[in-house]
Structures are given as C-alpha cells and as structure tokens.
Amino acid sequence: MSDRATRQAFRRGVRDGAPFLLVVAPFGLVFGVIGVEAGLGLAEVMGFSIFVIAGASQLAAVQLMAEGAPVAVVLATALAINLRMAMYSAALAPHLGSVPLGRRSVMAYFLVDQTFAASALEFERRPEMTAPEKAAYFLGVVAPVCLPWYGATLAGALLGGGLPPGWGLDFAVPITFLAVVTPMLRTPAHVAAAVVSAVGAVVLWALPWNLGLLVSALAAMATGALVEVASERRGAA
Amino acid sequence: MTLSTLEIWIVILALGAGTFLIRFSFLGLGDSAHWPPVILRLLRYTPVAVIPGLVAPLVLWPAATDGVPDLPRLAAAAATLAAGLWLRSPIWAILAGAAVLTVLLRIEAVV
Numbered sequence: 001m002s003d004r005a006t007r008q009a010f011r012r013g014v015r016d017g018a019p020f021l022l023v024v025a026p027f028g029l030v031f032g033v034i035g036v037e038a039g040l041g042l043a044e045v046m047g048f049s050i051f052v053i054a055g056a057s058q059l060a061a062v063q064l065m066a067e068g069a070p071v072a073v074v075l076a077t078a079l080a081i082n083l084r085m086a087m088y089s090a091a092l093a094p095h096l097g098s099v100p101l102g103r104r105s106v107m108a109y110f111l112v113d114q115t116f117a118a119s120a121l122e123f124e125r126r127p128e129m130t131a132p133e134k135a136a137y138f139l140g141v142v143a144p145v146c147l148p149w150y151g152a153t154l155a156g157a158l159l160g161g162g163l164p165p166g167w168g169l170d171f172a173v174p175i176t177f178l179a180v181v182t183p184m185l186r187t188p189a190h191v192a193a194a195v196v197s198a199v200g201a202v203v204l205w206a207l208p209w210n211l212g213l214l215v216s217a218l219a220a221m222a223t224g225a226l227v228e229v230a231s232e233r234r235g236a237a
Numbered sequence: 238m239t240l241s242t243l244e245i246w247i248v249i250l251a252l253g254a255g256t257f258l259i260r261f262s263f264l265g266l267g268d269s270a271h272w273p274p275v276i277l278r279l280l281r282y283t284p285v286a287v288i289p290g291l292v293a294p295l296v297l298w299p300a301a302t303d304g305v306p307d308l309p310r311l312a313a314a315a316a317t318l319a320a321g322l323w324l325r326s327p328i329w330a331i332l333a334g335a336a337v338l339t340v341l342l343r344i345e346a347v348v
Contacts, residue, residue, distance in 0.1 A: 023327055030331075039238030044245050051253030056284065060291055061248055067300075068239045074248050075255065081287045082256045087280040089263040097267040108261035170301040171310050171338055174292045175317050179330035181288040182321025193282045194289040201290030202297060217287045224282030225275070 009133040013140020016122065020114040020145045025152045027055045030176050032156020034059060037169060038066040042157050049153035053146065054112065056180055057081040063173050064210060073210050080217055088116040095123045096138070098131045107135065110142045188231060193224030309341035 028049065035045035040062065048058045057078040064074045088111055096107060118141045123134055185191050200216025207215070240248070296314040298304040317334030321327065 026328060026331065040245065041242075044242075044249065047246070047249045048252075051249055052256055054256055056288065057252065057256065060287075061252060063291070063295070065238060065240055065245070065248065071240070071244055071248055075251055077287065077291070078248075078252050079255045079259070080283060082259050083280055083283040085256070085260045086262050087277055089260055090277060093263040093266065096264060101265075104264045104267075105261065108264045109257060111260040111264070171299065171313060172335075174295040174310075174314060175331055175334035175338070177288050177292045178314060178317040179321050179327040179334065181285060181292070182318055182330060183325045183327060184285055185322065190282065190285045194285045197286050198289035198293035202293050205294050213287070213290045216290045217283075220286035220290065221279045221282045224286060225278045228278060228281075 005130075006133050006136045009129065009137040010140040012122070013118070013137040014143050015140075016118045017114065017141035017144040020118070020141075021148055024114065024145055024149050027176065027180075028149045028152025029156040029159070030172055031055055031058055031062075032153040032158070033160040033169070034156075034172055035062055035153075036157050036160030038062050045153060045157040046150070049150055052078075053109070053149060054082050054085070055149075056177065059173055059176060067210075069210050073214075076214060077210065077217075080214065085111055085116075088113075088120075091120055092116065092123075092138075095119075095134050096131060099135045103135055107138055110139075110146050112146065114145045115141045187228070189224045189227035192227045193220040196220040196223045309338055309345060312341055313338035 031049065032045055035048065035058075036042070040048075048061070052058050052061075060081055061074050061078040064077060069077075089108065092107075092111070096104060099107075115138060119134070119138045122137055123129065129137070181194065185194055197216050197220035200219055201213050204212025204215055206212070238245070292314075296310065297306055299307050299310050301307075302310075313334045316337040317330045320333035321330035324330070
C-alpha cells in the first residue's frame with residue numbers, strides 16, 4: 001500500500017460522494033423544520049441528527065412521538081427502518097473487516113445509504129484496492145455526505161419556527177417518505193412488499209400503539225423475500 | 238409533543254445506540270462474519286416494508302384535516318409517487334409533491 005494510492009482513493013470518494021449532497025441537504029433541512037414544528041428543541045433536533053444520523057428513522061420517530069405513541073413503539077418502528085443497515089454492514093465486512101477496530105467503528109457510525117451505495121459500487125469496480133484504500137475511499141464519501149447533514153439539520157431547525165402556517169407543512173413527512181421509498185421499488189419483490197406494508201397498516205390501523213404497522217412490516221418483509229425466491233426459481237427454470 | 242424531555246432524550250440516545258449496533262454488527266465481527274442468506278434476504282426489504290405502512294395512514298387520514306381524506310393531499314401523494322417512479326429521483330419527487338400540494342391548497346383557500 002502506498003500513501004499516494006490511499007490519498008487518491010480518499011479523493012475519489014469525495015468526488016463520488018459530492019452529487020449526494022443534492023439529496024442529503026434538502027432531507028436534513030426537512031428534518032430540522034419538521035422536528036421544530038413537532039415541538040422539539042434545537043438541542044433535541046440536533047441530537048437526532050448527530051446520534052442517529054439516519055433521516056428516515058428520525059422522521060418516523062418524530063412523527064410517532066407527535067402522535068403520542070409510547071417510547072417502546074417509537075423505538076421499535078424507527079429501528080426497524082434501520083435494520084437494512086445490517087445488510088450494508090454484512091456487504092462491506094469482507095472488504096473492510098481487516099481494518100483496525102477503531103476505524104471500523106468510525107465507519108460503522110457513518111454507514112448510511114449513500115456511503116454504502118458509493119462504496120459497494122467502487123469496491124466491485126476496483127477489486128485490486130487494498131483494505132486501507134477502501135477505508136480511505138469510504139471516508140472520502142463521508143465528507144460530502146454526512147458532514148453537511150448536520151449543517152442542513154441546523155439550518156432547518158433555525159428556519160422551522162419562522163415558516164408560515166397554511167402551507168401544508170404537515171404533509172412534508174409523507175411526501176418525503178414517498179420520495180425516499182419510490183425509487184427503491186426496483187423489482188416485483190420490492191413492489192409486493194410495499195403494497196403489503198401499506199394495505200396492512202391501513203387495515204390494521206385500529207390496533208393500539210401502532211402495532212398494525214409493525215405487524216404489516218413483518219408480513220411485508222416475508223412477502224418481499226418470498227417473491228424474490230419465487231422469481232429466482234422462475235428465472236432459473 | 239406529549240413526551241417529556243427525559244423521554245425524548247431516551248428515544249434519541251436509545252435509537253442512536255441501537256442504530257450504531259445495527260451498523261457495527263458485521264463490520265464489528267470482521268471479515269469472518271457470516272449470517273444465513275435468509276436473514277440477509279429479509280433485511281433487504283426493511284425500508285419498503287416499513288415506510289409505505291407509515292405513509293399510507295398519513296395520506297388517507299391527514300392530521301391537519303382531523304383525519305378527513307383531503308383532495309390536495311391525496312393528489313400531492315400521487316404526484317410524489319408518480320415522479321419518484323418515473324424519474325427515480327427523491328428530489329424531483331419531493332418537488333412534484335410539494336408543487337401540487339401548494340397549488341391545490343392555494344386554490345382551495347381562494348375558492
């Protein structure tokens with residue numbers, strides 16, 4: 001490994017991560033505004049973006065808290081949204097597993113959709129990279145993706161209270177969620193899971209503590225996996 | 238917000254710790270980490286399994302109208318969905334939904 005190759009990998013990461021700024025900045029802004037509108041203080045809004053650093057789960061937590069859901073339900077639902085990151089962690093472990101533990105912990109903290117997507121693509125494209133180079137690339141993507149997240153949240157939180165009512169701001173949460181999830185509907189399995197999730201949550205809406213959402217989420221995960229297996233069988237036959 | 242400040246911080250810190258453990262899981266175990274493929278297959282669907290269920294009741298029964306279905310919000314959700322599927326870009330989807338909602342709410346306010 002040479003220092004030069006490591007620095008080049010870092011710079012490639014910065015360059016590949018930069019376009020994600022267009023997604024991360026508005027999302028952070030929306031979370032900041034929504035958090036303040038829901039009645040959170042500035043420190044609490046920033047606490048979410050710094051300690052959790054996962055926008056969709058943060059929005060879900062704030063939405064459920066505003067609806068008066070119990071703490072356990074808020075946590076279960078928000079953590080369920082983040083379970084996908086275990087898959088990211090599993091996919092990157094063969095590439096980054098030999099890096100020292102401290103550095104792996106830092107990368108785990110910054111393991112978000114965008115840093116995963118860029119890194120997985122790069123590591124597939126350049127299998128000859130060493131583990132330290134791969135780590136440098138990952139941290140390069142972190143710079144334009146994760147650091148602006150804090151600033152955008154802060155800007156949204158400061159702006160939040162100043163926005164006029166009657167602009168349908170209440171609906172920013174569903175719109176943001178829909179915008180995040182629809183580009184993920186790439187395969188019949190993803191579509192089937194989404195339909196089961198939406199229909200199930202509406203049908204089971206009367207269950208206490210938002211349990212209907214958790215039940216339909218489990219059913220939707222199973223549906224997605226089953227449809228995937230079925231389409232693989234069809235493809236293989 | 239009905240939760241106390243203490244409860245809010247419990248949510249923040251527990252969600253932060255839990256999310257970190259999820260992210261750390263396999264990276265923490267190192268390059269020898271292996272889980273059964275069936276688990277990974279299920280994990281692949283977590284966002285599309287949770288988020289639509291979260292959104293559907295919010296769209297059908299908006300809090301702002303006391304749970305009465307509302308044309309501007311239904312139309313905005315449809316526009317977001319259509320733009321997201323068509324353009325595959327979250328930003329354009331948000332802009333489409335926000336534009337439809339803003340225009341229809343203005344019209345509703347005038348009429």
